[in-house]
Amino acid sequence: MSTDELTKRNKISQKLAPYIFVSPFFIIFALFSLFPILFTLYISLTDWTGTKDVSLVGVQNYIQVFQDTRFYRAVGNTFLFMIMIIPAQIILALFISVMLTSKKVPFVGTFRLMNFLPYITTSVAIGLIFNIMFDSNYGSVNEILMKFGFITEKINWLGEKWPARITIALVTIWKYFGYTAVLFMAGIMSIDKQLYEASEIDGAGKWRQLFSITLPNLKPVMIFVVLTTMIGCFQIFDEPYMIFTGFGATLVGGPQGSALTGTWLIYDTVFGGTFRYGYGSAISFALFILITAITLVVLRFMNKGGE
């Protein structure tokens, strides 16, 4: 074979190779991630209840969704969770990550692990442990709060609306802020050291450096964190499900539905006794559109804010 032929063959294989490399991923991805979304849209236009008879009913399910108080409650709760969770989580994570990258703190690895442990703990464990810790009569949280004189009467954490929401927000912050801190640490470590050195020569203090170097350079990570946390709030399910139903009781959405979120509503509509596939899919797709809208708004807003 001549060299020319060889290069020609190489050129062809170089053209084909990327398609071969991406195909295993995209076949699985198309089958199990993309197709279900389109299929959800189709199901949402039917009256499917799991039996063989399926008929198209148009937007009837959607009309029902927009009249459903539980849907509004789930969306409302999600926004409440966003307000309660996102600022606290970001401030805590920033604090930890700035401390641990400052080179002035000993045992960095140990502290990093301590704060990362919640993220690797399975939600079933979190449900059981927090159920015990937040128990109104015997839980350690009430006991500690009373000992230090913060409260005089025991709080019914898991039985009342707002305390239940606060509990779920605390659990979620606790679980994810260490992970967020790791993302921030990674971001801070990739900032050019010379920026700090130069500003030190100019006499900038630590706070000044935080606001004029660290935070602006963390913007891409920040956008990622804010977006994923907001979307994560729609998905809050595992932990409250285990906390409120883990011990046999089946309290959908927590006390008075105060911790009902999108995922829980879908789960309950379709797998909680009734099989309203069509209606459940309409809820899913409505949330899907809502999430897309939020993503676009946040991206636009945050990209403007930094310029």
Add this chain to the structure above:
Amino acid sequence: MVKKLGSPFMFLLMVIISLISLYPFYTMIIMGTYESNQLYTGIKFWFGDSLNKNLASVFSINFLNYYKNSLVVAISTTVLGVLVCSAAGFALGKYQFKGKKLMLAIVIGMLMIPSQLSIIAFVIEMRWFGWMDTLWPLIIPPAASAFGVFWMTQFAKNTIPTEVLESARIDGCNEMSVFLRIAMPFMRPAFVTLALLLFLWSWNSFLTPLIVLNSDALYTIPLGIRGLAGQFRNDNAAQILGITLGTIPVLFFFIAFSKNLIEGLASSAVKG
């Protein structure tokens, strides 16, 4: 020393936050050594003495089998996931080809969409495949992680020098060995990070197994452990001990590789 710690107040604050962060995890470990009826009797700071009794309860159910199922699922999905994601990531990061932009747009778009939203359609699809009450839905679909491909694409783009690939081609390497022998070693740090995360997500996954699995013989740890509390018994302490035992593998991996995790994160995604 004081000067080295920065502001002592800040340091103290960090210690307190870290202790609060650790507390529930610590509680989990010690609660597994008490009797179930002692759990709701105030704060505990040290181990109880019912470890053996709880161990007996844990192993009275098919705990080892749940453990085995969790391992089979998590290891399979991790290996498969790392392979398909790095191959796709390499192609999207290092080749120019038609359709690449669209593929990247789809991947990034799907990053933002929670898979739970399409769980109904997913379950119906699983029925068509005959995959209900099997481990396949827990292994194959999570392997094609949008996050994983996004990750690997960024990493390949930023760390593999194009000249090295070119010179390997001139030396007569075909594309497959360019990927396996030249690109893979460069991608190793991202590899470890992705493997850790895929393993963790699979190991702790709850909603999908809850919906697709019906038989006890196939249960993973989070599902199986529920069998210790229910209609007939309510052994919460044994449940907690079982979960603690179930946390050991992930804990081990994260202690062993936590440096890689941070470095892997630092070197790729955040530059996106």
